[in-house]
Amino acid sequence: MIIKGKVWKFKDNIDTDVIIPARYLNTSDPKELALHCMEDYDSEFVKKINQGDIIVAGKNFGCGSSREHAPIALKSAGVSCIIARSFARIFFRNAINIGLPIFESEEIADQCSEGDFLKVDTARGMIENINKDRAYKLNPLPAFIQNIISLGGLREYVKEELKRREKNV
Amino acid sequence: MGKTIVEKILSAHTDTDNLRIGDIIKARVDFTFANDITAPIALKYFKESGARQVFDKKRVGLIPDHFAPNKDIKSAEQCKLLKEFAQEYEIENYFEIGKMGIEHALLPEKGLVLPGDVVVGADSHTDTSGALGAFAIGVGSTDFAAVIALGEIWLKVPPTIKFIYSGKLNKWVGGKDLILYTISKIGVDGANYKVMEFSGEVIKGLSMDNRFTMCNMAIEAGAKTGIIEPDEITLAYLKGRAKRPYQIYKSDIDAHYEKIIEIDVSKIEPQVAFPHLPENAKPISKAKGVKIDQSIIGSCTNGRIEDLRIAAEILKGQQVHPEVRLIIIPATQDIYLQALREGLIEIFITAGGAVSTPTCGPCLGGYMGILAKGERAISTTNRNFVGRMGHPESEVYLASPALAAASAILGRIASPEEVK
16 A cells, blocks of 8 residues: 655654543544544644644554554544554554554654655555655564455454354364 | 563463564463443444354453443443343353442452463453463454454564562552552653563562552553462462462573563652653652642552552541542442441541442543543542543642542642641
8 A cells, every 4th residue: 555645743652542532432433533533632633634644753652541442533534654663552453453554663753854745655664755855664564464454454354264264164 | 491471371372382572473362351442343343243152251251341330321322332242142241330340350359360361351451460470461442353253362472571679668658659660760661562570579478459550550661461470369369269270370480581670669659650641750758749639549550448448547537638529439349348348438438538339430531530621630540641530731640549548638749647
């Protein structure tokens, strides 16, 4: 998948309570969650962001609660990809499981500015900063995880696995 | 070379031979659960997956605890989904209001999570059960849906950091202070993707309630989980509770650790984590005087019977400060009943505290104690992020039940030593 989008920068330790405050967790409707994405951090964020935009953040992005509502809210608000210095582990799993591409890169977190345009080739791990004329090659994800993403997320993997087991019975 | 307790547990739960750190494995799951926030998404995905039944009706838990007893119509709809799913798929461990408790206190209490288990919970504080010597990890909704369909989970074999605590504990210092101090030393991502193994003479002397508190907050250092080797205290806790046979694993003496961190507890004072990260812990001597509007004693971190006993010891014969709301939330019905029998509830109410039925409620800003703009709370919960307990301009200070009780009396962050 090739993604092109404008960068919104975020600091270290963006937690899931900030991404989607718990007071909105009485629903799991992606559209409703998207309305409140990052509300306590920047109340204008959902108005400013365009479909396909990219978040570039500091370390430990998505720390805190296990709520899958956080990557769901970001994806539904239009975020197409997240690149961070590092991710909290549950957020990392959740993003992969729902098919939201995420990459760890200290270089990009350091060198990219808000408003830059990035071109991301998710399969090859190639990221280009068009404004700064820089290219980055990231380590590919482990084969098992790539397989989950290529199937379209963990839900599709589960369907395949259930079919496989049924055949083997 | 020897193995850590986590390597041994994972080896016993996978078909992969000779596990190495970083390997991605499929691990069999002994118990899995979700709550009224995380389950609704998962139950929908499960139904769409084509699965006809859950992998094991005895090994799945559904616990409405976050916004339950239902705080509003939308929450009621979410809780209803859990109940209906439990009926349709004959889930044995669905806990209705009146029998429920906060999941991470309830499941060990009921003997449903046990030493040597791989436990997967759709809640970040699932690491709490690591105190029993289980490998217990928090995940999101899609992972939970996959586990109830398949009975297994993909995971990466994590490295372990060993923490060795030695020395004599100071008065009013317990598991909460030890974990807040530890997080302040390594930071909120100091153990990201790794296991925190708590050990040493101090841990061997800690009660189960204090151990649960420590493992509960391993996630606040980014850890995959926290774990403590089972010993006589663990076995005594399990007696009469364990619903299945279980296996005890211990780390080998020559096990490989990514890092070993030694902590002398004799220097540790009661801790207070300032807004807005759990790593911002300060000793009470440097935290006194912050005026508070609310004190919360409860949650999966500190809502157990020993926590309530300590709070009662300090609140007995005292009055809550006229400008403070004290809210006490026993974590389970059994704890509530025990506190009632011991006279603790009477002490709380006489002192001017409010006692609630078990719920996660205020910890995550759900209900039962939301902060207004500019208000401050001292709380025995686990997170003090921006807006965690209410208005984005409110503040949460994390501390032990002893400090939360003393602060409720004095109207400002205070040590129990200041209460006359």
